[in-house]
Amino acid sequence: MKITDYTMENELMYSGHNACPGCGGALAVRYLTRALGPNLALAITASCWSIIAGAPPLTALKCPILHCPFPSAGAVGSGLRRGLNAKGHYDTTVVVLAGDGGTFDIGLQALSGAAQRNEDYIFICYDNEAYMNTGMQTSSATPFGARTTTRPYPLFKHGQKKDIMRIMAAHGIPYAATASLAFPQDMENKLKKAQEMKGFRFMHVLSPCPPGWGTDSSDTIHLSRLAVFTNFFPLYEIINGEQWRMTYHPEKTRTPLKEYLEAQRRFRQVDEVTIEALQEEVDQDWEGLLKRVSTSNAEK
Amino acid sequence: MAYELISGCQAAALAAQRAGVDLVAAYPITPQTAIVETLASFEAQGELKGEFVSVESEYSALSYCNGAVAAGARVFTATSSHGLAYMHEMTQWCSGARFPIVMVNVNRTVGAPWVLDPDQGDSLSQRDTGWMQIYCANAQEVFDITLQAFLLSEELLLPTMVVFDGFYISHTYEPVDVPEMEQAREFIGPPQFQAQVVPGIQANLHGLSTGEAQLQLVRKRHEDMLRAPEIFADINNRFEKVFGRGYMPVEAVIPEGAKTAFLAAGSTAETVRWFLPELESCGLIQLRMFRPFPKDELGRIVEEHGLDRLIIVDRNCSTGTGGYFAQETRAALYGLNERPVVQDLLLAGGIDLTEDILAGAAQKSPGDGFVDLQWGVELR
Numbered sequence: 001m002k003i004t005d006y007t008m009e010n011e012l013m014y015s016g017h018n019a020c021p022g023c024g025g026a027l028a029v030r031y032l033t034r035a036l037g038p039n040l041a042l043a044i045t046a047s048c049w050s051i052i053a054g055a056p057p058l059t060a061l062k063c064p065i066l067h068c069p070f071p072s073a074g075a076v077g078s079g080l081r082r083g084l085n086a087k088g089h090y091d092t093t094v095v096v097l098a099g100d101g102g103t104f105d106i107g108l109q110a111l112s113g114a115a116q117r118n119e120d121y122i123f124i125c126y127d128n129e130a131y132m133n134t135g136m137q138t139s140s141a142t143p144f145g146a147r148t149t150t151r152p153y154p155l156f157k158h159g160q161k162k163d164i165m166r167i168m169a170a171h172g173i174p175y176a177a178t179a180s181l182a183f184p185q186d187m188e189n190k191l192k193k194a195q196e197m198k199g200f201r202f203m204h205v206l207s208p209c210p211p212g213w214g215t216d217s218s219d220t221i222h223l224s225r226l227a228v229f230t231n232f233f234p235l236y237e238i239i240n241g242e243q244w245r246m247t248y249h250p251e252k253t254r255t256p257l258k259e260y261l262e263a264q265r266r267f268r269q270v271d272e273v274t275i276e277a278l279q280e281e282v283d284q285d286w287e288g289l290l291k292r293v294s295t296s297n298a299e300k
Numbered sequence: 301m302a303y304e305l306i307s308g309c310q311a312a313a314l315a316a317q318r319a320g321v322d323l324v325a326a327y328p329i330t331p332q333t334a335i336v337e338t339l340a341s342f343e344a345q346g347e348l349k350g351e352f353v354s355v356e357s358e359y360s361a362l363s364y365c366n367g368a369v370a371a372g373a374r375v376f377t378a379t380s381s382h383g384l385a386y387m388h389e390m391t392q393w394c395s396g397a398r399f400p401i402v403m404v405n406v407n408r409t410v411g412a413p414w415v416l417d418p419d420q421g422d423s424l425s426q427r428d429t430g431w432m433q434i435y436c437a438n439a440q441e442v443f444d445i446t447l448q449a450f451l452l453s454e455e456l457l458l459p460t461m462v463v464f465d466g467f468y469i470s471h472t473y474e475p476v477d478v479p480e481m482e483q484a485r486e487f488i489g490p491p492q493f494q495a496q497v498v499p500g501i502q503a504n505l506h507g508l509s510t511g512e513a514q515l516q517l518v519r520k521r522h523e524d525m526l527r528a529p530e531i532f533a534d535i536n537n538r539f540e541k542v543f544g545r546g547y548m549p550v551e552a553v554i555p556e557g558a559k560t561a562f563l564a565a566g567s568t569a570e571t572v573r574w575f576l577p578e579l580e581s582c583g584l585i586q587l588r589m590f591r592p593f594p595k596d597e598l599g600r601i602v603e604e605h606g607l608d609r610l611i612i613v614d615r616n617c618s619t620g621t622g623g624y625f626a627q628e629t630r631a632a633l634y635g636l637n638e639r640p641v642v643q644d645l646l647l648a649g650g651i652d653l654t655e656d657i658l659a660g661a662a663q664k665s666p667g668d669g670f671v672d673l674q675w676g677v678e679l680r
Contacts, residue, residue, distance in 0.1 A: 059504035079367025113356030
């Protein structure tokens with residue numbers, strides 16, 4: 001990788017977009033369009049990116065964007081792929097971009113249908129862990145303990161964050177991976193690997209949201225890194241739903257979850273007992289992940 | 301001529317096949333199922349030009365079409381009743397996005413309770429979604445109009461819903477003249493509209509706009525749709541030259557001196573036509589196009605024949621108001637100098653339209669005390 005690969009000439013995203021300062025979702029799309037472009041077609045479902053993309057005919061991206069209703073992304077992407085094929089555009093990479101609402105909640109049916117049919121495109125979920133475009137309402141991707149406007153103080157989100165990666169793995173799709181904005185090279189490698197493949201490919205990107213999470217706009221990368229270092233958001237990939245592989249192992253960088261939680265105002269009402277319980281859960285999930293990784297290594 | 305004995309569902313599937321669609325995405329629902337199955341069997345036998353995709357819901361069926369048509373592909377889907385209701389968000393999105401999608405809807409009651417009979421409320425309740433709607437009275441019309449709908453949609457960049465009754469048409473076998481593949485393809489030609497998504501060309505399609513911009517879009521869509529009767533007539537003139545038959549948005553059979561006419565859409569029009577000789581001095585107005593509503597054409601028919609009474613056959617009921625077709629007819633004729641009396645004959649749900657009902661409705665005259673709404677069930 002040369003530094004010149006990162007000059008503005010290779011950017012598919014314009015600087016005048018409508019994202020908030022420090023938006024993880026904006027950065028995710030900047031990275032992914034750079035990795036997958038320039039022959040790209042994007043279907044974007046209702047999410048922050050409905051706004052970030054700008055008011056037509058203005059646009060934030062140098063590739064075609066097809067906006068679509070909230071529950072429809074999985075199916076619209078499928079249709080777009082086959083429609084482009086019908087017109088002979090086999091080389092164009094089709095990407096569906098959805099937030100956590102359009103992936104974990106209202107979009108799950110169409111996503112599952114497309115994954116089951118092994119439709120030939122890449123589905124990217126930029127997960128800011130709530131309905132951020134409408135102002136931080138709880139989604140099923142909101143982590144336990146977070147305050148939202150539909151679980152306002154002194155309440156907080158109960159119930160675990162839905163494990164979307166295991167749901168996608170259960171579909172047996174060719175490729176699924178997590179990605180962090182603090183590890184752009186890892187994200188790019190995964191995207192390029194996915195692009196080489198055929199069939200349904202899925203990527204889950206944790207996307208810090210300064211106004212929603214109650215963090216400083218300059219902390220987005222720091223939080224992304226902490227999420228990986230605390231094992232809250234491990235980096236891994238799953239081939240064909242069964243081969244699990246870690247792409248970053250935080251042996252030396254392992255950090256207590258408390259540090260990640262205390263850096264965000266959305267967790268400020270969480271007491272020590274809850275933090276301990278959450279740490280235990282993260283540890284358990286991590287053990288489960290390691291087990292899946294070692295099992296698939298043994299099977300190889 | 302090659303007559304085949306086929307059902308309305310098969311006629312619809314054959315039309316999509318003859319249109320050379322690039323993609324069919326559909327989900328089965330009674331009584332539309334045979335359309336999906338027939339298209340799937342075409343694909344299995346290598347007789348479908350494009351792809352057939354069996355999706356996981358009606359919502360996704362229309363979303364799928366949305367994605368493919370955006371890339372410039374010719375697409376088709378079919379549904380019924382609850383399936384159409386489930387598509388409601390996408391139906392509006394498709395017309396707003398100016399996607400020339402052709403969809404068949406086979407009329408069936410929307411529950412609760414579960415009812416399979418062909419109430420028209422499923423399609424009529426979608427009247428404000430920006431789709432053109434054309435009602436067919438027999439399987440021949442289903443084939444011909446479904447085929448023509450691709451041309452109509454692609455000319456106006458608006459989606460078309462081709463509608464016919466469940467069971468009366470969907471499951472009844474009739475002799476239908478099905479043109480050979482080459483002849484049909486030659487008539488319809490390849491898709492004649494621009495792709496919206498073109499690789500390499502930046503475009504922010506259907507993103508967040510202002511109310512001011514939307515006003516312009518809504519106005520353009522409305523004005524474009526108003527051209528549909530004229531374009532439909534033009535397509536049918538060309539169709540008639542090739543295939544020897546053609547249709548108008550609204551047609552009338554009025555016997556000499558008759559001042560009363562039944563107005564019907566779908567299979568009930570065929571039923572009225574059948575019974576016309578038994579009904580003393582009554583005519584028939586067959587309404588095919590419901591959106592846009594052919595107001596001027598209907599007004600001309602009423603004035604030309606000096607009709608003083610219309611009996612509207614409504615196999616539907618907008619709760620709290622009455623039949624959709626009656627409402628629309630009253631509104632359309634309001635500007636006439638000599639307005640006919642408009643009586644609504646309601647068959648909501650799905651009772652058979654019998655000779656007794658027709659004769660009973662025809663007997664009631666304005667002079668007997670005006671009845672603006674009658675339940676068909678009371679006239680059996």
